[in-house]
Structures are given as C-alpha cells and as structure tokens.
Amino acid sequence: MAPRFNLADIAKALGVSVATVSNALSGKGRVSVELAQTIREKAKELGYIPSLAGRALSTGRSHVLGLVLADIGHPLFPQFAQAIENAASVAGYGVLIGDSRGDIQAQTRAINRLVERGADGIVVVPRHGTRIADIGHPIAVIDSPSSPGNTVSADHWNGGVQVGAHLSSLGHRSIAIIGLHPDSNVQNDRAGGIRSALPEETHVELLWIDELEDEHGPGCELGLLPFVEKGVTAFAAVSDLHALRAITELQRRGVSIPGDVSVTGFDDLIWAGVIAPTLTTVRMNMARIAEIAVADLLRQIEGASGEENATPAAQSGQGVPMQLIIRQSSGPAPFGPVGNRSGGGPRPATNKANGPILENTTREGSDQTC
Template structure:
C-alpha cells in the first residue's frame, strides 16, 4: 500500500484476511462478528492507522455522528465541568462533540449555532445566555433542521432539562435560618435567566415568611461584585447571605474580607452550583449541588432519541438539588 495514501476499509479487510463486510461490522460495532475476529480486525485497523471516513458515512446515512454544544461562558468554572460531562456521556453514546463558547453575547450565540448547523451536526445541546425573551433567544431559523435539547433554561417549544432552582433557594435559606440567622441578604444572579430568578424567589419567599430580608440585589455570574452588591455588604446589616451562584458567593467572601469582615464569623454565605472551587475555597463553601451528570445523561438520551425517531411531544425534565454543608455557615450561639 502506498504509505502516502490514507488506509481504506478495503485495506483493513485485506490485511486482516476477512471480507469487506466483516471489516465494516467490526469497525462500526454492528453485525454478527465474533469477539476474537472483531478484536483482530480492530488491531489491524489500528496498526494501519485506519480512520473511518466520516464524510462518506454522512453522505450514505445522512448523519455525521457529531453533536453540537453551545455554552455561554467558559471562564465560569461551572461550564468546563458541564462540558466534560457532555463529552464523556456523548462518547459513550458513540458521538463526538463540537463545542462553542458564546462569551455571553447574543450575536456570538447566533453565529456559533449557525456555524455548528452548517458543519452538519446531528443534534444540538444548547445552554442559552438567558430565556427572558423566547423570541430573541431563538437565534436562527436554521435550528429547525436539527433536534435541540436546552439545558438550564425553560424555553418553550424545546425539550428542556432543568434543576429545581426554587427548591435550591429554599434549602439555602432554611439552612441559614436553622443556624439561627434572622437578618439575611440575597445576591441573585442575572434575572434575565429564569434559573437565577427562581433561585432568588425560592430563598426570598422563605426568608420573608420566617426571618427578615434585609436586602435583595442582582449581580452577574462573576467574582466581581456590582456596586449595589458591594454597598449592601458594606452596610453590615446581615449575618448571612444567599448567593445566586458559587462565583458570586466567593466574590462576596473576597469583598467582605477586603472591608475587614470574615466568613463565617461575621457573615455566613451559601452558594449555588457546587463548582470545583467551592470545596477548595477558604473557608470551604456551603452550597447547593445540581446533579450535573444525571442532567447531562438525560439531555443526551433525549437528543439521541430525537435524532433517531424525530419530533415528539415537548419534554421538560426537572431534577432535585441538594445542600452540601461545609464551613462557610456559622451557627449563632443559643440556636
């Protein structure tokens, strides 16, 4: 065989001493080929450096074996963890993944999805920037050509996989009140995202019923605090804070320390997401854990079924969340 030529399936069959059909069955994991024969063929294919011709396969089957994943901000450590779960789960389903980061910009989101669709992906996992306006959140009519599953946002007309964010807000507030805290502040995430709204609303409803809501401010999902959030902390009116994400919580900790206050001695804090940084922070952050791996498995199973079977009734899958107790919450004496 010419060493400059890419090995073909025929080359694999010839070198392995099997039929072309047997080589195809072994490479594609289908057909009735014995395990010993399959292992032999795969070994020969590896020795030859054979790689399936995905373009030819796509022309024959109409599918590329590739999923698209669109995320809003890879600088947030929540999203690399999510991406890793998607890659691992998709691989087990026999799919590769093309990843796009939109940087939180709607135009970049539209361009990223258009590019992935043009690349011939079989389906799309989409984590939208927000879901405040379903009409503007829909980036392109080209999306109608492929199955789509939306993560974390409750966009109508799409299959969606969510966590029970209001439950998380309630758990955070109840944990603080059980530790004896009465004056509590809330720093929500961007309210254009329903997940951030529901987190805040769940906490606020419980606090107003059983304690005192000192203040409620909004902040980006970032370490940097907006001026309103920083000023609220500096007023020293609260002994505890519910934060809309772990990044916000860690940013609040840093700001409190910069003005001479400590966590949890002066102010207790609960985050949301349980990102890898949460356990490594000083002090380790009490937070709300979302079952990311289970959510990703559900999303990809739904997407693969849509690819195979076509459209169906909209699915909305909601997962429970749980509280992870660490050291950022102090129990007030006497409680």
C-alpha cells in the first residue's frame, strides 16, 4: 500500500502553510509563480493525490455523477456507460452506476439512492413511457427530442428519415416497420421518421412486438412470412435487436436477404457488423450525446448558487444527428425500378452534413472490432 501524502506533507517539506500549497495547486489564491512551481514539483515528486473525500467535505461537491439506465440489461448500455464515463472523466468526474433492475418504479428510487450517495448530478436514460420526476437535483435526461423534460438525445426522427429514404431509393414500395412498444417516444420517432420519408404511394405496415408477445408468449416468432407473401419487400426495425430477430426468422424460412427482402435496424449493436448478412443500421453519436449531457449537468451544478435554474435544459435544437450505416442487409427491391442487383452503386445521401457510411461489401478494412 503506497503511502498517501497530503497537503500537510507537502507544506511541511517545503516549510510553507497548507493553505499556500492548496492555493498553488488549485491556482486560486495568490502565490508567487516561483513558489507555485516549487510546490507543484514537490507534489509531483511525492506523487500527491488529493483526497476526494476531504475535498468533497469541504466543497460539498463529490465530483461524482450518477448514471441510471432504466433498462440496464439493454445491449446499448455498454456504449452509454463508456461514453458517459469518458465525458465525465474529462471533466474530472467519476461515474457511479445505479440499477433500477428493469423496474419502472425503481427508477426513481435508483436516482434517489445515487443522490443520497452524494452524486452531484444524474444522467438518466429512462424507460419508455416514463417521466422523470423533478428531483430538485441536477439531472440530465437522454431520451427523445419529443419527450418533455428531455435534455439531449439523438435525432431519432431524422435517423428514421434516413432509413426511409434509403429504402425508398432502393425501390421498396411495401414496407413493414417493426417496433416493440407504441408508447416509446424513441421508437415512435424512429418509426415516424421512416414513414415520413416514404413516398405517398408506399404501403406501410406496423408491427408491435409487445402486442404479439402478449398474445403468443414472450420470444414467440414474429410471423413475418405472411408479410412477404403479401408483397412486403423491406422490414425496417426500430432496433437491431428486432432486426436480428427478423433476419434469423426470415433466413430460416429460406427468404434471401437482401435478395428477396431488405432488413434494417437501429443502434449498430456490437454484432451488427459481423452477422451474415451484415446489418444496415443507424448509429447514434454517443460521444456527442454524452458530452452534451455532462456539459448540461456541469452547468446545472456550477450554477446551483442561483435559486432557480431558469433554463430547464439544453434542448439543443432537434437532437444529435444519427448516422446511417449501409451494409449488406439492405438492397434493391426485387423487380424494383433500379433492377441491378450486383452493384448497388452510389446512393443518394440524405443528410447533408454527414452522409451515410457505405461499408465495403467485401468487408475489407471494416471498422468493426470482433
């Protein structure tokens, strides 16, 4: 156990007062440049590490943020955790995880527990259909732009638009959208975006898995074959999880992807780039979202001196842009206007700022880690 030095040790070693050492290291008080330099050197020499506990007690700031993901079992959790941890870390904050065990009620309890543990602020990714009660504490909600009380989020709608435009440009005129809950703002935005980007004449069906499972039990087959027989040529899922389900189910029934039908997802989960066929999907800019959430939290924390945080949230316009990643699972509609199946040449970009990523079909040099 390495001995831990404190300010007093440095002060004693240099024959100055603790206050001066503190000032020198924080750069706040008035210390001559030379002495400050000496102090910093001594601190480095001793390997001084400030005690967070002491600082926390003194300042009332723990420099810890809480992270609550309602659905901690969600495969997107790692990405969130990593992004938030990174953004927080840059700002000198640690991240404490809170678990609501998938329970909606427990969500609020989890938040409270983190606050009790001394978290200066909380990042929440709430479960669909949940409103976050104003806890009177700095809080940042990552949800959907159409959720009230939202702080920051991806522009799910535009993500949907990109999917819709992509499928439409491939000639698909009969599309089924696969979602889980109709009461999730995120999913509704995605589905809505897809719809809105399709030409008038496109035939659209909606399929909510939850309703299906209520009837046939959890984990039941989606029964997509009838859709194909009715002429659906593309399934646009609002999550890679559902896309995966669709792909395996269709392939099992001998439907060729993307030859017969196209399938797209959302979120670019870890395996999206390695399944066969690789999955066309839409990725959030987690790093950016985390940055904004943390920045907003810090703003609230710093500005906690004023009574009321007049500005309720950052509300950065329409949300962080999403990124379409075109892989193998989407292709020209059979008998569609394009007709050529081999090339899949350049496709129209739907997002001026950053067009879709076209991943090499041969998968050489893909950015996927395996």
